[in-house]
Amino acid sequence: MSPVGAEHFLIVSALLFVIGVCGVMISRNLIITFMSVELMLNAANLSIITFSRVHADMSGHVIVFLTLTVAAAEAAVGLALIITLYRKRGTIDAAKFNIMKW
Amino acid sequence: MENTLDIIVFWVSAAFAIGGAVMMVWQRNPVASALFLILSLISQAALFVQLDAVFVAALVIIIYAGAIIALFLFVIMLLNLRGESFGGRSEGPGRFVKLGIASLVGAELVYIISMSIIPKLELGLQKAAPMNFGDVKLVAGLLYSKYLYPFELTSILLLVAIVGAVVMAKRDENEKPDADLVE
Numbered sequence: 203m204s205p206v207g208a209e210h211f212l213i214v215s216a217l218l219f220v221i222g223v224c225g226v227m228i229s230r231n232l233i234i235t236f237m238s239v240e241l242m243l244n245a246a247n248l249s250i251i252t253f254s255r256v257h258a259d260m261s262g263h264v265i266v267f268l269t270l271t272v273a274a275a276e277a278a279v280g281l282a283l284i285i286t287l288y289r290k291r292g293t294i295d296a297a298k299f300n301i302m303k304w
Numbered sequence: 305m306e307n308t309l310d311i312i313v314f315w316v317s318a319a320f321a322i323g324g325a326v327m328m329v330w331q332r333n334p335v336a337s338a339l340f341l342i343l344s345l346i347s348q349a350a351l352f353v354q355l356d357a358v359f360v361a362a363l364v365i366i367i368y369a370g371a372i373i374a375l376f377l378f379v380i381m382l383l384n385l386r387g388e389s390f391g392g393r394s395e396g397p398g399r400f401v402k403l404g405i406a407s408l409v410g411a412e413l414v415y416i417i418s419m420s421i422i423p424k425l426e427l428g429l430q431k432a433a434p435m436n437f438g439d440v441k442l443v444a445g446l447l448y449s450k451y452l453y454p455f456e457l458t459s460i461l462l463l464v465a466i467v468g469a470v471v472m473a474k475r476d477e478n479e480k481p482d483a484d485l486v487e
Contacts, residue, residue: 206314211351212417214318218325218348220410225329227402233334233380237341240372241325244348244364255355258434263443264451266360270367271458275465277372281379282469288383289475 211252218245232294321347
């Protein structure tokens with residue numbers, strides 16, 4: 203079988219990122235939109251780890267550690283926002299939140 | 305990676321990572337979506353292990369698949385959504401424009417990777433990783449020396465997130481809920 207190189211990992215990472223973009227674009231459920239954002243963050247992590255391995259430099263692992271912290275903080279704040287929105291409006295359908303739509 | 309077993313593991317975990325992600329976006333039920341996201345994240349952790357990032361793989365499973373998805377499931381159960389309030393997917397002609405934009409982003413990424421990055425990498429994974437690469441000890445060494453200030457800043461970030469989440473999710477005493485929410 204043909205050997206697996208760094209570009210395979212980068213392509214997988216790009217595909218995961220694009221699937222995340224699709225999720226953000228087409229999903230109207232705010233929770234699924236939010237999970238897609240988490241998926242995009244982790245796809246970026248995969249790229250960082252790949253480059254870290256190629257250059258044999260461990261700084262990338264530290265950067266991924268910091269990204270994970272940001273993702274955790276973002277999940278906590280975002281889910282609090284979703285709970286507040288649901289309490290005010292009784293739905294989490296993104297199409298219903300059009301008060302700022304031009 | 306030239307070992308046959310390594311190559312098989314790569315393709316299987318890549319297939320599960322991408323398949324899980326597609327199913328996550330495709331599902332209408334958020335609970336099923338969250339479970340497919342766990343599948344995708346665990347497969348991505350397997351990819352991290354293949355890149356000699358063992359500590360990061362463990363972190364991804366513990367923090368993402370453990371903590372964050374548990375929080376998501378908790379919120380889904382708390383909201384107790386039924387029927388209309390789920391949201392579903394966007395419909396009408398606008399959907400194709402959105403998918404077109406997304407595939408444009410994908411085409412750009414693949415183009416950039418194949419045109420500019422691959423010739424410079426020259427299959428960098430053929431060389432064996434340095435000794436103890438990805439070890440907890442080495443990550444901790446960098447974290448507490450070179451990257452000490454960013455690491456300390458994350459504690460402030462987490463504090464702000466905790467305060468923000470509590471302030472936003474706290475029920476206001478004087479607030480009257482909308483009439484259609486009272487059962």
